[in-house]
Amino acid sequence: MDLAEKLEILADSAKYDVACTSSGVDRAGRRGSLGSCSAAGICHAFTPDGRCVSLLKVLYSNACCYDCSYCVNRRSNEVRRATFTPRELAELTIGFYRRNYIEGLFLSSAVLGSPDNTTERMIEALRILRQEYRFNGYIHAKTIPGTDPRLVEQLGLLADRLSVNIELPSEASLQLLAPDKEKAAILRPMGQIAAQSAQSRRELSVYRHAPAFAPAGQSTQMIIGATPETDFHIMRLTEGLYQKYSLKRVFYSAYLPIVQDRRLPALTTRPPLLREHRLYQADWLLRFYHFSAGELLSEAEPNFDPYLDPKCSWALRNPAFFPVEVNTAPRVALLRVPGIGPKSAGRILSARRQQHLGMAELKRIGVVLKRAQYFITCNGAAPAHGTRREIAGALLDPKAFGVGVQQLSLDDFAAKPLPEAAPLVHELAGQGMEARQAAELVRQEALSCLTKQM
Amino acid sequence: MPYQADVTDLAYRYDGSFPGFLCCLFESFAARELPAAVLAPDQGQLSLFGSRNIPTDPAKAARVARGLERLGGTVQDRIATGFLSDDPDKDLILLRFARLCFERGPGAARMLGDPDVAAAFALARAVGNEAHLFIEFIRFEERDGMLGAVIHPKNRVLPLLVRHFCSRLPDESFLIFDATHGMALVRRPSGVAYLRMERYLPGTDEAEQDWQRLWKRFYDALTIQERRNPVCQRTHQPKRFWQDMCEMRPVPVPAEETPGKMGC
Ligand code: SF4
Numbered sequence: 001m002d003l004a005e006k007l008e009i010l011a012d013s014a015k016y017d018v019a020c021t022s023s024g025v026d027r028a029g030r031r032g033s034l035g036s037c038s039a040a041g042i043c044h045a046f047t048p049d050g051r052c053v054s055l056l057k058v059l060y061s062n063a064c065c066y067d068c069s070y071c072v073n074r075r076s077n078e079v080r081r082a083t084f085t086p087r088e089l090a091e092l093t094i095g096f097y098r099r100n101y102i103e104g105l106f107l108s109s110a111v112l113g114s115p116d117n118t119t120e121r122m123i124e125a126l127r128i129l130r131q132e133y134r135f136n137g138y139i140h141a142k143t144i145p146g147t148d149p150r151l152v153e154q155l156g157l158l159a160d161r162l163s164v165n166i167e168l169p170s171e172a173s174l175q176l177l178a179p180d181k182e183k184a185a186i187l188r189p190m191g192q193i194a195a196q197s198a199q200s201r202r203e204l205s206v207y208r209h210a211p212a213f214a215p216a217g218q219s220t221q222m223i224i225g226a227t228p229e230t231d232f233h234i235m236r237l238t239e240g241l242y243q244k245y246s247l248k249r250v251f252y253s254a255y256l257p258i259v260q261d262r263r264l265p266a267l268t269t270r271p272p273l274l275r276e277h278r279l280y281q282a283d284w285l286l287r288f289y290h291f292s293a294g295e296l297l298s299e300a301e302p303n304f305d306p307y308l309d310p311k312c313s314w315a316l317r318n319p320a321f322f323p324v325e326v327n328t329a330p331r332v333a334l335l336r337v338p339g340i341g342p343k344s345a346g347r348i349l350s351a352r353r354q355q356h357l358g359m360a361e362l363k364r365i366g367v368v369l370k371r372a373q374y375f376i377t378c379n380g381a382a383p384a385h386g387t388r389r390e391i392a393g394a395l396l397d398p399k400a401f402g403v404g405v406q407q408l409s410l411d412d413f414a415a416k417p418l419p420e421a422a423p424l425v426h427e428l429a430g431q432g433m434e435a436r437q438a439a440e441l442v443r444q445e446a447l448s449c450l451t452k453q454m
Numbered sequence: 455m456p457y458q459a460d461v462t463d464l465a466y467r468y469d470g471s472f473p474g475f476l477c478c479l480f481e482s483f484a485a486r487e488l489p490a491a492v493l494a495p496d497q498g499q500l501s502l503f504g505s506r507n508i509p510t511d512p513a514k515a516a517r518v519a520r521g522l523e524r525l526g527g528t529v530q531d532r533i534a535t536g537f538l539s540d541d542p543d544k545d546l547i548l549l550r551f552a553r554l555c556f557e558r559g560p561g562a563a564r565m566l567g568d569p570d571v572a573a574a575f576a577l578a579r580a581v582g583n584e585a586h587l588f589i590e591f592i593r594f595e596e597r598d599g600m601l602g603a604v605i606h607p608k609n610r611v612l613p614l615l616v617r618h619f620c621s622r623l624p625d626e627s628f629l630i631f632d633a634t635h636g637m638a639l640v641r642r643p644s645g646v647a648y649l650r651m652e653r654y655l656p657g658t659d660e661a662e663q664d665w666q667r668l669w670k671r672f673y674d675a676l677t678i679q680e681r682r683n684p685v686c687q688r689t690h691q692p693k694r695f696w697q698d699m700c701e702m703r704p705v706p707v708p709a710e711e712t713p714g715k716m717g718c
Contacts, residue, residue: 004671011675029621036622043590043690045701047677050686056672092668098601098626099594101669256678347566354565361567404685419683 001082007092009082013062013073014108016253017221022054022103022138024216024248025160035097035104035137037160037216042103049419055106055140056096060084060122064110068167068178069261070226073110077259083112086125094133104138104160105129115146119155126158138216143193145185152189153213156196161216161248164190166241169234173227176263193218194245221251224279225272226264230302235282235293242286252279273420274400278304285310288342289335306422307446312338312395315375316454323377326357338395339371359383370394392450400446401425401439460487465503468545470494472537473515475545476522479552480514481506488553492545522552526560536577538610547573585614591695594628595666597657601628604654604698612639616646629654666700673701 023041043052061083064073072079093105107125112118122141129135141159143152156162164186168174171183193214200213220241224234238250254271257264282304285291289311296310297303305313315322315338324333326348334345344367351357351365358378362369373384374391386394402418403425415435417425428438466481466489468474478492490503522530529552536548551574555562565571588611594601601623605611612632619628620641630639631654638651696702 004668007668008671008675011672015676015678029624031624034623034625036618045591045673045699046687046691047673048682048684048687049678050683050690051676051678052690053673053676057676095665096669096672098596098623099665099669100592100603350564351566354561355567357567364569364572365566366572418685 003088003092006082006084006088007058009080010058010060010062010084013079013110014057014059014106016072016256016258017057017106017108017142021052021249022140025138027136030136033134033136034094035135037103037136037138044100044102054103055138056093056102056104057106057108058084058089060089060107060109060118060125061112062110063112065113066111066178066180068180069259069263070177070223070255072258074259084125086121086128089125090128090133090135093129094135097135097137104135104140106140106142108142109144111144115144116148116151118144119147119151123151123154123158126155130158140216143189145181145189147189149189149192152192153196156193156213157211159214161219162189162193162214163219163221164193166220166222166237168227169222169224169229169237170227173229177226190218190220190241190245190247198246217246217248219247219249219251221253223255224252224276225269226255230297231275231279231282231304232293232297232299232302234279235286235297238283239286239293250283252276252283270423270426271419272423274306274422275304277399277420278306278310282310290332306424307396307400307450309338309397311336312371312397316395316450322375323382324375325377325380326362327352327379337372337375339368339375344368388454389447389451392447392454396443396446396450401443403435403439461490462487463490463503465489465491465493465505466508466545467493467495467505468508469510470496471510472534473512474508474510475537475548476515476518477510478508478545479518479549480511481508482549482553483556488550489546492549494545497542521556525555528563529555529560532563532574532578535581535614536574538581538613539577540609541577541580544577547577550574581609581611582614584609585611587692587695588615589618591691591699592630593698593700595657595662595700597659597662599627601626602631602654602657603629604631604633606633606694606698608634610635610637612637612648615639616641620646670701 021041022037023039025037026039027037029036041054043054045053047053059073062073062079063081063083064071064075067075089105089107093102096102097104107122109118109122112121126139126141129139139159140161140163141155142163142165143155145164152162166186167178167181174181174183196213197215197217200211200215204212222234234252241247241250254273254276255265256271257267257269260267282296285296286293291314296314304310308316315336321336324337326334331345331349334340334348335342340348344365347365348357348362348367351361355361356379357365359369362378369383371394374386374394376383399420400422402421403415404418405413405415417429417435417439421439422442424442425439428441429435433441464487466478468478475492478489482488493505522533533548533552536544541547547570550570554568554570562571566575584607588605588607592603592605594603610632612630615630616639619630627642629641631651632638633654636650636652638649640647640649
């Protein structure tokens, strides 16, 4: 099998992995080595599904000896199998990197024989990259549950970021769908990685040349929509992971049925992309907006509103918090205003030291006022008065009603609901209603419903 | 306008260079006036305004540059970056912004509620954003041991790419050809240079073509058909970048001489 075919197979099997960021570590280039890292992460291409390509994301091998039911690579599935050699993988990474195709390597693998055996080969590939090619770019390696802690340590000394996939949001689901994995085996390396990176950071502050252990920290991902957990359950789990294991990121991956199995949603199920989007929005609220899971959802209301972003939902439930005075409010209060994010809040804070802010100034600063205007005052005056219906209209998330020409084939010009449109829009369109009409109908419904609630 | 200056209906004409621009700034101070337009040579000879030629005087330029230095990094950066813009009004916007900063001190750069400050900020941000997109989307090809890339930027972004690529590829020689402005950034072991350049000949090396095919195959394998969302793709990666990205070409173009384009 030639290298191009291997690459195709092993990229194809890795593509459902969502984490593809190169962020978390800043490292300038050095003479005698190749590469640098930028903490914000850099994307190098966008695929037709709109996702960023930052890293050479491949599996080391897809010849798995486990049998997780939701996975294409499971032992009992019939697919083409391929395995890299450590050197092939290293050369591929360097060739792509020099041409500015990628920021580095994201290496994961199916279980090749045993977790230890697989990890040893991954380590060898990374060793060639770091030592022989003196590669100074980004490396993200995934640890395989059940790997010997000493091997995890070696991997961590070669990689910038490590991740352990939590796979499914609860132990019960794990038992049902991934019988070879257990929660403890997943959480153990997470604990080890958290402890060792903390130790390495302490050592680095004392000895500048101590080897860095996963300097960009660790991340995890879970599949949503394959099992019955609520958004509230998922957000609480996420919050716990951030706190307990100081994770840098939690990724969510909308379940895309690839196999027929009575334990799983039917093959015709649409991946819950809007739900995934809401989870990411809420995840940002936890990390950058000082929200907690308990503020966003509750046992009584355990799922996100498909038509509103989580911050708007919160604002509507907490009218007493508003209005927020832009000239005096602290940063955390500004961040709670729908439409104001960390960037706008920062600009407001720095501009208001120089001058009083009115509507005109806010516009020039670049604050998007469509939603914010109903929740703020400028020098005590409310910049806009809207009827309840107008306000509701401004708050609804247009994404939920997105319709467009997707052109899946050359002569396909009919409008269809966009992938992230609300399930109801898809459903109506699926029953034969014209897409724009379906979206409008659902929007009107959501609008009346929201207006009544306000 | 918080400071003393007459707004005139006069246009300044200058040679288009950065020192030339600094001399316009000098003139505006000396004459206590704000011009109605500041025009580089390639801009409309026909103007509604009367015009004055501002000669470039290195001594005056150096004085203004020292003044800007005292205003600190933010102000300097914004003017230097904004100056790379292709916006025909950039000179006037930056001149008004600089005058405000001299009057009010470095803090003026943060007065984003002020129209002149907001305009200069927007200018620099647009240039910076475009440069960042090229850091993402530039595709090098290897020929004769050197890396080469072609870009078609709106603004003169080359100076904003130097640091990133020199740091990232410390031991490589490379060339980035700005086909819009006919300029190339060349980095050799001896140092960095900007050259005028007409065209770039695409490489024909078979090994290089193999790398490009390999990359395209990887790129194609990544797409999840069920999640196709071309609208989203175009927002992140506007179509105007595609011509210079090898994976975006439907079929490999036969290597031939095309001005301002290359085989990658
Ligand atoms: S261990 Fe990983 S690769 Fe193997 S079947 Fe399970 S999820 Fe798939």
